[in-house]
Amino acid sequence: MTVRNLPPVSELTEQQQRGWSCVWCAAPLSTGTAINLGEQRHEPAFGSPYWWFPRACPDARACAKREVTGDRR
Numbered sequence: 315m316t317v318r319n320l321p322p323v324s325e326l327t328e329q330q331q332r333g334w335s336c337v338w339c340a341a342p343l344s345t346g347t348a349i350n351l352g353e354q355r356h357e358p359a360f361g362s363p364y365w366w367f368p369r370a371c372p373d374a375r376a377c378a379k380r381e382v383t384g385d386r387r
């Protein structure tokens with residue numbers, strides 16, 4: 315699987331930042347199958363730096379399709 319560039323953390327929901335839903339298509343993830351993309355440190359222009367935890371769908375093809383169609387189920 316090719317790791318794409320992560321979207322800007324400021325554009326993500328809290329669920330996406332915490333790894334509860336896919337960082338790309340926002341589909342809910344299950345702990346057992348989600349792909350862990352590693353801890354990311356974010357240093358905002360204002361405020362304190364923090365870590366966030368992107369995860370992605372195990373099925374990259376379905377994920378990409380959901381991302382394109384905007385189907386977030």
Ligand SMILES: [Zn+2]
Nearest residue numbers: 336339371377
């Ligand atoms: Zn996804």
